[in-house]
Each structure stands twice: as C-alpha cells, then as structure tokens.
Amino acid sequence: MKEIMAIVRMKKTGATKKALVATGVAGFTAVKVLGRGKLVTDPQELDKCREKLLAMGLDDFSDARDTEKLVTSFLDGSRFFPRRLFTILAHDDDVPRIVEAITNVNRTEYGIGDGTIFVLPVEDAVRVRTGESGEAAIW
Amino acid sequence: MLLIRAIVRPEKKDDVLAELSGAGFNAATMVDVVGRGKQKGIKIGGMVYDEIPKILILMVIPDEEKEKVVKIILGTARTGTDGTFGDGKIFVSPVEEAYTISRNSKGL
Numbered sequence: 001m002k003e004i005m006a007i008v009r010m011k012k013t014g015a016t017k018k019a020l021v022a023t024g025v026a027g028f029t030a031v032k033v034l035g036r037g038k039l040v041t042d043p044q045e046l047d048k049c050r051e052k053l054l055a056m057g058l059d060d061f062s063d064a065r066d067t068e069k070l071v072t073s074f075l076d077g078s079r080f081f082p083r084r085l086f087t088i089l090a091h092d093d094d095v096p097r098i099v100e101a102i103t104n105v106n107r108t109e110y111g112i113g114d115g116t117i118f119v120l121p122v123e124d125a126v127r128v129r130t131g132e133s134g135e136a137a138i139w
Numbered sequence: 140m141l142l143i144r145a146i147v148r149p150e151k152k153d154d155v156l157a158e159l160s161g162a163g164f165n166a167a168t169m170v171d172v173v174g175r176g177k178q179k180g181i182k183i184g185g186m187v188y189d190e191i192p193k194i195l196i197l198m199v200i201p202d203e204e205k206e207k208v209v210k211i212i213l214g215t216a217r218t219g220t221d222g223t224f225g226d227g228k229i230f231v232s233p234v235e236e237a238y239t240i241s242r243n244s245k246g247l
Contacts, residue, residue, distance in 0.1 A: 002235070005142075007168060033197075035168035038247070039160075077165055078157070085168065099238055106240045114241035116166075118199055118234050120142060 001122040001138060002095050004088040007035055008106050008115040013084045015105045020088065023101040026139040028088040034080040040112055046075055049112060083115065089138050095119055140234040140247065141205055145196045146174065147216040147227040152194040155215045162211055164204070166247075168197040178224050193227060199234050199247060 008016050013030065020028055040046060053071045073079060090098055099117055106114055127137040147155055149171075156167060173190040180189030200208055209229055217226050237247050 008240070031170060033168050033170045035166075037166045039163075039165040078160055080169065083168070085170070095236075099236075103238060103240050103243055107243060108241075111241040114239075116199075116240065116247075117236075117238040118140075118142065119236040120232060120234050 001125060001135060002090050002092055003120040003122045004086075004090055004095065004098055004102075005118040005120065006086040006088070006102050006106075006115065007033065007083050007117075008086065008102070009108070009113065010082050010084055012106050012108075012115075016084075016086060016102060019101045019105040020086070020098070023094075023098055025088050025090060025094070025098060028086050031085045031087070033083050033085045035083045036077065036080050037113065037116070039077045040075075045112065049075060049110075052110070081113065089122065089125060091135060091138060140199055140237055141202055142232045142234045143196070143198045143200060143205075143208055143212075144230040144232070145198075145212050145216070145227065146172065146193045146229075147196060147212070148218070148225065149192055149194050151216045151218070151226075152196070155196065155212055158211050158215045159198075159208065162207065164198060164200060164208055164211075166198060170195045170197070176225065176228070181225075191225065199237055201247070205231060 006016070050071055053074060054067060088098060099119070102117055108114055124133055125137040126133040145155070152169065159165075159167065171192065172195045173192050175189040175191055180187050180191065198208070209231070212229055236245065238245055239247070
C-alpha cells in the first residue's frame with residue numbers, strides 16, 4: 001500500500017482528476033495548499049520566466065514599474081503560490097502507472113512550478129463502511 | 140527522503156519559513172488546519188475552544204538533513220524562552236520516491 005502525494009497547479013486540477021479516473025484509481029482527496037519550490041538560481045531560467053511574465057502583465061492600464069516590481073517579487077523564491085494537493089491511496093503495483101499519468105498531464109511549457117509527486121508507505125487502511133482492512137480497503 | 144509535517148502557530152509561520160529558506164530549505168507547502176493538543180483545547184470561562192487554528196507545513200528533505208531542519212523549526216516556532224502549550228508538533232515520516240513533474244525525473 002502506498003500513499004501518493006501530488007502537488008499540482010490549480011489550473012491542472014480538472015485534467016489531473018480526469019487522468020486519475022482514466023488510470024483507474026480507487027479515489028482521491030484534493031486540498032488547496034500554498035507552496036513554493038526549490039530556489040531557482042540559474043539566471044538563464046529566471047530571465048526566461050521574467051520575460052514571459054512581463055509580456056503577460058503589460059497592458060494599457062498597468063504601470064510598467066508596478067508590473068516589474070510584481071514580477072521581481074514573484075521570482076525571488078520566497079513567495080507562496082496556490083497549488084492543489086492530491087492524496088491518493090494505491091496498491092504497490094499501480095504506483096508507477098499513476099505517477100506517469102499525473103506527470104503526463106501536468107507538464108507545461110513554463111517548466112518551473114509544475115509540481116512534485118511523493119510516494120509514501122502506508123501501514124494500514126480501513127474502510128469505514130465494511131470494516132475491512134489492508135489491501136482490500138483500497139480498491 | 141523524509142516528509143516533515145510541522146504544525147505551528149499561524150503567527151510563527153513567517154519566521155519558521157524565512158529561517159528555513161535562509162538555511163537552504165526553500166521548498167515547502169503549507170495548509171491551514173485547525174486542531175487541539177493534549178490539553179484538550181483552551182478553556183476560557185465556560186467556553187472550550189478545541190479547534191485552534193494552526194499552519195501545517197509539509198516539506199520533503201534528504202535523510203541527512205533531518206536534524207538540521209527539526210532544529211530550525213524547534214528554535215523558531217517556540218514562544219517565550221521555555222515554550223508554551225500550543226507551540227505545535229513535528230512529525231517525520233519516510234518517503235520512498237519523489238518525482239519532479241517539470242523535469243519528468245525522479246528525485247527532489
């Protein structure tokens with residue numbers, strides 16, 4: 001028995017749900033969380049992100065300096081961004097399949113910020129309705 | 140790898156996260172939670188408050204960094220000199236695998 005914790009973009013919640021159902025998972029829980037990732041120190045990657053964000057932000061109504069300030073604060077690594085945390089219980093054999101499914105739908109052109117998947121061992125699980133425990137409680 | 144689940148006071152969350160980030164542990168996830176501890180909540184007059192708001196910080200770190208991270212959280216999340224009831228808890232659980240989606244690779 002394994003617990004899969006997947007932290008994904010808010011916008012990808014629907015796609016992740018669809019992919020999970022298509023992969024055939026027993027069920028999952030989704031929570032809104034705030035998160036930040038590893039500090040990105042590669043200046044090339046940062047410049048790429050900055051350009052993309054600046055291009056997105058500029059319009060007739062916004063002040064260029066404000067946009068620049070906002071983008072800088074986005075990229076300094078200390079800000080928390082909203083993400084969705086999926087918790088999925090799975091049989092040992094299904095873990096690679098589920099991980100691959102989540103990875104496939106969540107990769108984006110932006111790269112940084114796509115999320116992380118963790119696999120944790122689970123000691124026991126009990127289905128409340130029937131009282132059955134162990135592997136039978138998952139699926 | 141280890142998953143650190145730290146439950147801390149909401150007003151201490153910024154201190155803890157800034158200190159962790161300064162020590163090189165920038166990656167973290169936080170969730171607003173409510174909970175109570177061994178003291179069964181707070182009793183004020185006749186009213187018992189047993190859903191006290193806390194922040195749950197989740198972070199996955201390499202095994203060898205455990206002591207360092209736990210020490211930082213213990214050092215910054217405590218209130219007063221000796222600590223007080225309600226300062227929180229830290230739980231450590233094993234993580235078997237980690238995947239980074241953007242790089243489509245295994246590992247933190």
